[in-house]
Amino acid sequence: MPHVVVIGAGIAGLTAAYRAVNAGHHVTVLEAASTAGGAIAPATFKLPEGPLTVDAGAEAYASRSTQMTQLLYELGLANQTVTPNPDGSWLYLPQTGAVPAPKLGMWGIPGDPTAAEVVQALGTQAAGRAAADLTTPMTTWAQRRAQGQPITVGELVADRFGPVALERLVAPVVAGVHSADPHELDIDKIAPGLLDKAIQRDSVARAVTDMRAAAPPGAAVKTLPGGMHRLIEALLDALSDRAEIRFETRVTALDPATRTVTTQTGQRLSANQVILAVDAPSAYDLLSSSTQLTQRPTYGTGVAIVLLIVDAPGLDVHPRGTGMLVSPAVTDVRAKAATHVTAKWQWAAQAATSLAKHRHIIRLSYGRITDPTDGSAPGHDTADADLLAMAATDASAIFGLEHQELNAGLIASKIIRWRRAMPLITPENTSRIRAVQEAARATNWIQVTGAWFAGTGLAAISQHVTGLPLNPLQ
Ligand SMILES: Cc1cc2nc3c(=O)[nH]c(=O)nc-3n(C[C@H](O)[C@H](O)[C@H](O)COP(=O)(O)OP(=O)(O)OC[C@H]3O[C@@H](n4cnc5c(N)ncnc54)[C@H](O)[C@@H]3O)c2cc1C
Known part of the structure; x- marks a missing residue:
């Protein structure tokens, strides 16, 4: 053999x-x-009430993947998969602070640039510029596509929706989820089919709307309980x-x-x-x-994940939906993203509340690819004590809790560092x-x-x- x-x-x-x-x-x-x-690794907390296990690395997969669906089917897991709470996430922006992310969007690219939450995130003038996508022909992009030129997320979004939309809506998502600079990320890598549809529909926003119609909120990713x-x-x-x-x-x-x-x-x-x-x-x-x-x-600069187990009644209402993506231009919060794990996943909420009534799991990530290499930004190489102190401050700012409530309710924490796993x-x-x-x-x-x-x-x-x-x- x-x-x-x-x-x-x-x-x-x-x-x-x-x-x-x-x-x-x-x-x-x-x-x-x-x-x-x-x-893809578990992190287990040994708590006085019992163990609590969560993902320390990847926590979900893109449900459009036919290969993942097939693999899960063959392994007998296909009928166990679950989708996240459809509440969606929030954005943390300079000046504005916490705002809901556009409901209809893809990687932060708005499907409706005139929607109230887009205007709230961008301001009236920049939202007007973003709406130009709906009326400006895609001619130059169609030509570049026909010539087979690579097209980055950054250049496409800046041209179609304006630089403010790129900085406030798309950069937080791309930096938070892909650890990438939008100007270095090929649009076909994160959104296969989007550019071709946009050329066909003469608008990126209309293409996002069409593609999202095929995948309702919360259905874009799945995980296993x-x-x-x-x-x-x-x-x-x-x-x-x-x-x-x-x-x-x-x-x-x-x-x-x-x-x-x-x-x-x-x-x-x-x-x-x-x-x-x-x-x-x-x-x-x-x-x-x-x-x-x-x-x-x-290798890149890597990331540090901080997992916090918190008993905080203020989190029961899911104040920031499933979590928050932080704009790279924000200076008062140092994390690049936060996931409210027990708000996002029903299985995690059940596991946590079976141990204590107001128990929550928060996951913060530190380290952007665009960080300076002199170590001045928090990330993979930051000392444990500094990361933990930062995480407690950031979590209270992000979730709108009193610092004292968060600190008093903090039950346990873990830091997991990743460098090699991210290209x-x-x-x-x-x-x-x-x-x-x-x-x-x-x-x-x-x-x-x-x-x-x-x-x-x-x-x-x-x-x-x-x-x-x-x-x-x-
Ligand atoms: C924090 C974090 C969150 C993420 N979230 C998501 C998510 O929600 N959804 C998603 O789809 N993706 C997510 N990703 C990305 C995803 O986890 C990775 O793309 C994927 O797991 C990488 O798998 P891999 O097999 O290519 O590499 P790895 O998982 O890095 O595995 C490579 C293996 O090779 C071994 N190895 C290396 N050198 C040698 C050697 N010389 N000899 C023998 N063994 C060796 C290593 O020990 C390692 O076990 C996330 C990544 C991180 C870090």
């Missing part, structure tokens, strides 16, 4: 392994960490007697000439095919000695990542996958893994 070696047991590696065993191959998964899942990490448990179950998974096994070398994989303990495995499901800088390290690669992709999308890094992918393909033995090559998120990754050629050499 051909032997397929999968390196990395994140969602990319595990789904690739699952595909490979289904194709009848003999599969070994090698994972550097002591657990599987990578950026108990958390997204349950998907990893299900994949491990499905692989349990069909593949060998070795933990704490870092791969240190790949030799396409002899088709051998070497681990940090010096073990050597022969493989007919290698699926490299790790971050691009790590993939570069494994490929550079046997290929012509010279430019290592770089750094800059034009220079994108070309370095592409070079790694090409070099792997040229070996005719190694295929790369995972967030750095497929794009961030479970939907992009599962689509990429589905398209991966599985053709082990004999």
Whole structure:
């Protein structure tokens, strides 16, 4: 039986392994960490009333993904998926403070630039400029599309809706959710099909409205009750007697000439095919000695997630819907986003209130890709004590609670730091990542996958893994 070696047991590696065993191959998964899942990971609080487990990394998937839907179906989980509370999120803006995010929108791009909440967020003059999208022909964008030019979210939104709409409506979402600068994020990456529809409808707003009509509020993402990490448990179950998974096994070398994989303990495995499901800088390290690669992709500044367990009756009314995205121009709140986990997910509310009546879970994220590299902005490298102090202050400002109420009700906290799981999308890094992918393909033995090559998120990754050629050499 051909032997397929999968390196990395994140969602990319595990789904690739699952595909490979289904194709009848003999599969070994090698994972550097002591657990599987990578950026899909649980965080468990051991509280006096009992344990409380939430997601520490990814918490949902884009429900438009047919590949994710298919995978969940095959794993027997399709009928368990749940959607978030449809209340929607809020924005924290300079001068204005907390305002509801436009109800009809996509990545902050408004479907109705004349809606009351858009006018509230932008002010009358900038809202008037945003409405120009409805009457200005899409001619130049159609031409650029026809020429195959890449188009960023930033340039499209600034042109169609004006710079204020970009800064106040779209930048908080793109920075908060994608950890990206809108001027460096391709529109097709975050909203596949939107630009073509906008050209057809002669308006980006009308295209957003059409696409949202197909996906009602709250239906854009789904999760599993108990958390997204349950998907990893299900994949491990499905692989349990069909593949060998070795933990704490870092791969240190790949030799396409002899088709051998070497681990940090010096073990050597022969493989007919290698699926490299790790971050691009790590993939570069494994490929550079046997290929012509010279430019290592770089990591971004990373993010820190602060989870707070709070007993606060003031949060029972969900004062900020499912959470808040903070404009990068805001200076009085340092977090880039906050999720009110127990407002967003019914399962989380049940789990928390089964322990205490007014118990809530809040998740704050720190670290934007646009942060200066001198460490002056809070993020991945900020000390625990500083992050926790900041999180308590930010949470009370964001949720409109007295600082004292929040501090008095704070039961427990955890900090989780992520750097490697999030691809750094800059034009220079994108070309370095592409070079790694090409070099792997040229070996005719190694295929790369995972967030750095497929794009961030479970939907992009599962689509990429589905398209991966599985053709082990004999
Ligand atoms: C805080 C946070 C929140 C997110 N929220 C969402 C969300 O809600 N929805 C969504 O769709 N996406 C979300 N994402 C993105 C999503 O989690 C990632 O895109 C995805 O999980 C990445 O999976 P992966 O398998 O490509 O990489 P990873 O999960 O990073 O897995 C790679 C694995 O490879 C291993 N590895 C690396 N080098 C080696 C080596 N040399 N040898 C052996 N093993 C090695 C690592 O230990 C790791 O386990 C979020 C990400 C973060 C960080």
